[in-house]
Amino acid sequence: MSTLATTVDGLNFKNPFVIGSGPPGTNVKVIKRAFNEGWGGVIAKTVSLDCSKVVNVGPRYAKLMANDGKEVIGWENIELISDRKFEIWLDEFKEAKDACPDGILIASVMEEYNRDAWCEIIERCQDAGVDAFELNFSCPHGLPERKMGAAMGQDPAILEEVCGWVMGVSKIPVWAKMTPNVTHIEEPTAAALRAGCHGVSAINTIRSVMGVNLETLRPEPTVEGYTTPGGYSSKAVKPIALRMVMEIAQLIKKDFPGRTLSGLGGVETGADAAQFILLGSDTVQVCTGVMKFGYGMAKELCEGLLEFMEGKGFETISEFKGLSLPYFTTHAELVRMQLARKAEEAAIKERASMVKNDAEWDGDDFVKQSNELSR
Numbered sequence: 001m002s003t004l005a006t007t008v009d010g011l012n013f014k015n016p017f018v019i020g021s022g023p024p025g026t027n028v029k030v031i032k033r034a035f036n037e038g039w040g041g042v043i044a045k046t047v048s049l050d051c052s053k054v055v056n057v058g059p060r061y062a063k064l065m066a067n068d069g070k071e072v073i074g075w076e077n078i079e080l081i082s083d084r085k086f087e088i089w090l091d092e093f094k095e096a097k098d099a100c101p102d103g104i105l106i107a108s109v110m111e112e113y114n115r116d117a118w119c120e121i122i123e124r125c126q127d128a129g130v131d132a133f134e135l136n137f138s139c140p141h142g143l144p145e146r147k148m149g150a151a152m153g154q155d156p157a158i159l160e161e162v163c164g165w166v167m168g169v170s171k172i173p174v175w176a177k178m179t180p181n182v183t184h185i186e187e188p189t190a191a192a193l194r195a196g197c198h199g200v201s202a203i204n205t206i207r208s209v210m211g212v213n214l215e216t217l218r219p220e221p222t223v224e225g226y227t228t229p230g231g232y233s234s235k236a237v238k239p240i241a242l243r244m245v246m247e248i249a250q251l252i253k254k255d256f257p258g259r260t261l262s263g264l265g266g267v268e269t270g271a272d273a274a275q276f277i278l279l280g281s282d283t284v285q286v287c288t289g290v291m292k293f294g295y296g297m298a299k300e301l302c303e304g305l306l307e308f309m310e311g312k313g314f315e316t317i318s319e320f321k322g323l324s325l326p327y328f329t330t331h332a333e334l335v336r337m338q339l340a341r342k343a344e345e346a347a348i349k350e351r352a353s354m355v356k357n358d359a360e361w362d363g364d365d366f367v368k369q370s371n372e373l374s375r
């Protein structure tokens, strides 16, 4: 019998499906709803100590539709972190844990480059009873203007320093959430893991411009006639997320064995999740998918993943975690392997054409057949 239950950094998840930080974890009502619908964990919307600087605009989402005009395949947002008061969040963390003690509740936190602020936010959230932290070093819009979010995640030296501050005060597991808006995601990942973080999450959204309205000639989402580049998510980002998850998993395997990885970006089905796990994820997060399909999708995610596991005879998540990683290599190696296989096939064909008994001699190929037998 296969099981989805999995223990990651000492946290017992009833399944590896975790709500990714964003609207689906934005207050205690929806967090409780997520746990009641069967999600293994919830990462709450990112909080900071002072929400007065967080001012959202509307519209703040724009969608890319498939050619059938019905399916959303890409989603841009220019939403900021939570605009709700930190003190209210602390009460809601307690309330969520009291109501759903078995659900893994992870606080997503973000602060400016200030040691006291980071230590304070960590200490106060952990006193409220959250199970773990996700450090948001990855929001690509709005916050970088204040040197927060992706501005920190793109600077490994600052990232390492800030993770060090957090690890100095945190008594619970810490995951650092990586931005995909870098050339080599291994570099900030290594910085966070060197500083002692238990794991990383990847990916946050990809900096994007959804499009330009051909009537008004204004880029979208249009706010007062203008826009600002936002973060791209949903199904269309899955190939990029898988590539980065693979790169991080290879780094963890080589240099940081035992550290963990929470994969996300475009996950909508159990089969998507199986791919993230095959490339090294311990848990799998979903954010935009919940905005498209609702909290009830947890059931289909679990059923789909179990179906894959039972079909392949895997009893636990750890039995197939990272199993597809050895099948990545360089392009030069692909060329070498392909040439070797073709040469081998040609040799087999040649051997097969040799005369095996006297009935096979024929007049047209007589010289060739004689030569083959003389080698």
Ligand SMILES: Cc1cc2nc3c(=O)[nH]c(=O)nc-3n(C[C@H](O)[C@H](O)[C@H](O)COP(=O)(O)O)c2cc1C
Pocket (backbone or CB within 6 Å): 020, 021, 022, 023, 045, 046, 075, 077, 079, 080, 081, 082, 108, 136, 139, 177, 203, 204, 205, 232, 233, 234, 235, 237, 264, 265, 266, 267, 285, 286, 287, 288, 289
């Ligand atoms: C509307 C929206 C708001 C988001 N807000 C946050 C946030 O507050 N903190 C954070 O770490 N990530 C945030 N994200 C990023 C998601 O958690 C996730 O990393 C990204 O969207 C890719 O996963 P997905 O395709 O499953 O959404 C947000 C994403 C969306 C679409």
